[in-house]
Every structure is written in structure tokens, then in C-alpha cells.
Amino acid sequence: MDNNKPKEPITLFNIFGLIYPLGIYYVAQVIVVILFAFYVVANNPEAASDKELYTELVMKQAITITLVSDAILIPIMILLMKFDSSKLKKKGYKRVLQNVEPAKFLLVIPYAFLGMVVCNLLATFALSVLPESFTKSYDSAAASIYSGNKVVMVIAVALVGPILEELVFRGVLYNRLKDMFGVVVAVLGSAITFGVFHMNWVQGIYAGTLGLLLAFLYYKYKSIIAPIMMHVICNSISLVATFLSKEGVEGAAKGSEKVKVTPELLSGFMFYLFIFIIVFFVVLIKVRVVEQYVRVDNNNPYGKYGELNNPYGYNQMNNGYNQMNNGYNQMNNGYNQMNNGYNQPNNAPGQTVDNYNGYGNNQWIDDYLSNQGNSNNNDNNTNQ
Incomplete structure (x- = not known):
């Protein structure tokens, strides 16, 4: 429970606190793209005058650009989370969290697999009804992801990318939204923003729906490890499926194709959705993590000895000594x-x-x- 934690007021400064982490996320990627563009032109002078060649060379480096920018941003986002924690301490509170039983993290595996399948099928249905103009941005995104080095692709898509995105959208954005507006707005807001930042309709629908499931997992486990686990599992399964598919990585790089919605596809969706709902309720019931915010006396160097929900722990020690x-x-x-x-x-x-x-x-x-x-x-x- 976190009902004893003071809410953040809705001020311009706090609203700016919701925006600037996303700005850092975007600006870092732009800076890395510019640096790689200079690198491409320096090694291929003819690309400076040939726009098509320049675009082709940059697209080949797109996944490397993503990996480098993500690696730079991870420590920055960790610092922002620590900054939020220090703000809490300055207000006289300390977060006390019950440890989650390690076995309960195993529930993340079926939750992630089934959730990914459901979200993928929803994106497929959306793709079948969206105009072709809506899917062009996804085709260019797919080309940038699947056209680079495969080793770099695996590291970026299956590991570094999920860690960064969870730190940004759950670790920072979700918590700041929750402090200002509550859990419901935090879940919806972080999920919608996560979808929008993919910058195309197909990925946006998939990522937005997946973002709801990730935010719920974070809410239940009260640990960033749970959504990171789910995100890594989902991206890894997608990559493995791509590698093992008939078209392979080369086919995925060409972009999406509309899939005809058949009764078989709908029945498959209903089956996976039913199983996922069961797992969802298992997580809802079985995972119960107590979260409390303890009042701490900042002027008291022995405040760390205070008991849970008791700001006078040090005084009790003194009283005992006096007794x-x-x-x-x-x-x-x-x-x-x-x-x-x-x-x-x-x-x-x-x-x-x-x-x-x-x-x-x-x-x-x-x-x-x-x-x-x-x-x-x-x-x-x-x-x-």
C-alpha cells in the first residue's frame, strides 16, 4: 500500500518532470544519429552528394545507432530514478518494500508469452483494416531493425532496448504519473506514451497494448525487474520467430504484409486470450507485495533505526535507555x-x-x- 505517501502537486514544474525524460530519450538518439552521419560521410565522401547512397549507408547502421544511444541512456535513466528516490527522502519518507518470492517471478514467463501472442494478433487485426499509408512508417522501421548486423540486432532488440524502455516508461514515467495522478492514470499514461514513441501505427498498437500489460506487472511486483523480464522475453521470442520463419530476417526487413482475418485466426486469438486471462488472474491473486512509505526524521542521524510507520524509533531507544x-x-x-x-x-x-x-x-x-x-x-x- 502506498496511501501514506504524499502526492505530488500538479504544478508546471512537475509536469515538466514528465516531459524532459522523454526529451532526453529523443535528443540522445538524434545526437547519435548525427555523429554516425558524420562517420558515414567521412568514410564515404561520395555519400555527401548522393542522397540515396547516404540513406542506404545510414540505414545499415540504424540498429547500431539504436544500441549506442540506448547504452548511453540507461545510466541516465537510472540516475533519474535515484533522483526521484532522493526527493522522497528529502520529504521525510523512506520506501520499504516486501521482498518478492523468487518463485513468483516464474509467473512472468507464461504471462509474457501469452501476452505477446495476444498483442501480436491485435496488431495483425489492426494491420488488416488500416490503410496502406498507415503501414509505410512501419516498413521503414522494420528495414532499419532487420538490415544491420545480426549480433548487434540481438543485443539491441532482445536485451539493451527492453532494459532502457522499461527504465524510461515504467521506472521514471510511470512512477511520476502515479505520484501525481494515481495508479490508473500511471498505467494508461505510460502505455499510451510507450505506443506513441514507436512512431508508427502497427508498432504503436502492439506496443501500447503490451505497455498496459507491462505496467500492470510493474504495479503488482513493485519491481522494475518484472517488466524488464517480460519485455526481454517478448522481444527474444519475436526475434527467434523471425529467424526461424520462411522469409527470415530478409523478409522481415521488407516490411509488413496484410494478413486476411480468417475464422481460424479469430478462434486462435480467442483461445490464447482465454488462457492469458487465466494467467492474468493468477498473477493478480498470487502476487501481493506490500509497499509502505515510512516517515523518517531527516534531522535525526539515527533515523534509520526508526520502526516501520513510527518516526519515533530513536526516541524509543532513548526512552529505553532512560528507563x-x-x-x-x-x-x-x-x-x-x-x-x-x-x-x-x-x-x-x-x-x-x-x-x-x-x-x-x-x-x-x-x-x-x-x-x-x-x-x-x-x-x-x-x-x-
Whole structure:
């Protein structure tokens, strides 16, 4: 639960905080493209005057450009997440998260596979009804992805790309939206933005739908690891399917083809959708991660010892220490009372003390015996 976390106010500064990470994401890619363009022209001077040659050479480097820009952006996005965490601490709160059982991360595998199939089929249905002009941008995107080096393609598409996109759209954007507007807006907003940033209708529909599933997974697990796992699985399966397909990578690079929607395709979609819904509810019910925000005293260097939901943990330690001191003082007081009893002239009969009626033990015995002796002498004198 995060109901005890203070909401961020809707201000221009906080709205700018939603925009600038996406700006960084875009600007970094543009800068890397420009640098690679200079590299291409420097190694192929004739490309400076031949636009078609220049475009062809740059397109061959497109996946490498993506990999380099993504690798640069990953540490930047991690820093932004740490910045958000430090802002929380400055406001006097600390996020305390229950650890997820490792076995529950295994649920991500069927969730990811079935979710990817459902989203792919939805994109296929959309492609079948969209005008051809809407699919041209996807064709150019496919050419840029599948025209480069295969090793670079695998690293960029199946690993680095998913990590970066989850850090941007879930780690930063989702959390900032949630802090301002709540979970529902965060899920929808991050998913829609994720779809729009793919810059074409086909990928946008697929990515937008997949973004909903990724955001839900992040909400349930409260860990960026879960959506990263799903994203890596989805992209890896897509790549493997492309490599094993009849057309192969070369066919994928040519772009999309409209698929006729048949009853068989619809029944297959309904089957996978039904199984996915079952897995969805399993994740919904089984994955329960407690998230709490603990109030911390920033002015107290020992605030880390505060108990959960208790800003006075350090004071309790001090109180306990004081109670110990009080107990020690009570012992001293008891000792003093014993000493006082020792010094009192009239103690209760039978009480074991060093003095009795103001006399020391030896002195009392001597006086007693002396009195007995005097009494005997007096008796003797009387008898005489």
C-alpha cells in the first residue's frame, strides 16, 4: 500500500518532470544519429552528394545507432530514478518494500508469452483494416531493425532496448504519473506514451497494448525487474520467430504484409486470450507485495533505526535507555534507603541491621553483660 505517501502537486514544474525524460530519450538518439552521419560521410565522401547512397549507408547502421544511444541512456535513466528516490527522502519518507518470492517471478514467463501472442494478433487485426499509408512508417522501421548486423540486432532488440524502455516508461514515467495522478492514470499514461514513441501505427498498437500489460506487472511486483523480464522475453521470442520463419530476417526487413482475418485466426486469438486471462488472474491473486512509505526524521542521524510507520524509533531507544538509568537510580535509592535504615536509631525488632538502638552489636553485648554483672553484685550485697 502506498496511501501514506504524499502526492505530488500538479504544478508546471512537475509536469515538466514528465516531459524532459522523454526529451532526453529523443535528443540522445538524434545526437547519435548525427555523429554516425558524420562517420558515414567521412568514410564515404561520395555519400555527401548522393542522397540515396547516404540513406542506404545510414540505414545499415540504424540498429547500431539504436544500441549506442540506448547504452548511453540507461545510466541516465537510472540516475533519474535515484533522483526521484532522493526527493522522497528529502520529504521525510523512506520506501520499504516486501521482498518478492523468487518463485513468483516464474509467473512472468507464461504471462509474457501469452501476452505477446495476444498483442501480436491485435496488431495483425489492426494491420488488416488500416490503410496502406498507415503501414509505410512501419516498413521503414522494420528495414532499419532487420538490415544491420545480426549480433548487434540481438543485443539491441532482445536485451539493451527492453532494459532502457522499461527504465524510461515504467521506472521514471510511470512512477511520476502515479505520484501525481494515481495508479490508473500511471498505467494508461505510460502505455499510451510507450505506443506513441514507436512512431508508427502497427508498432504503436502492439506496443501500447503490451505497455498496459507491462505496467500492470510493474504495479503488482513493485519491481522494475518484472517488466524488464517480460519485455526481454517478448522481444527474444519475436526475434527467434523471425529467424526461424520462411522469409527470415530478409523478409522481415521488407516490411509488413496484410494478413486476411480468417475464422481460424479469430478462434486462435480467442483461445490464447482465454488462457492469458487465466494467467492474468493468477498473477493478480498470487502476487501481493506490500509497499509502505515510512516517515523518517531527516534531522535525526539515527533515523534509520526508526520502526516501520513510527518516526519515533530513536526516541524509543532513548526512552529505553532512560528507563534503564531510572532503574539504576531506583537501585541506588534502595541502597540509600538501606543505609538510612542502618543509621536510624529505632528499627523494628528482629530487623537485621548493623546498629540496634544506636549501638553497635559488640557494644550492645558488652553493655548487656555489664548490666547483668552489676545486677548480680547488687543481689549479693543485699544478701549480705
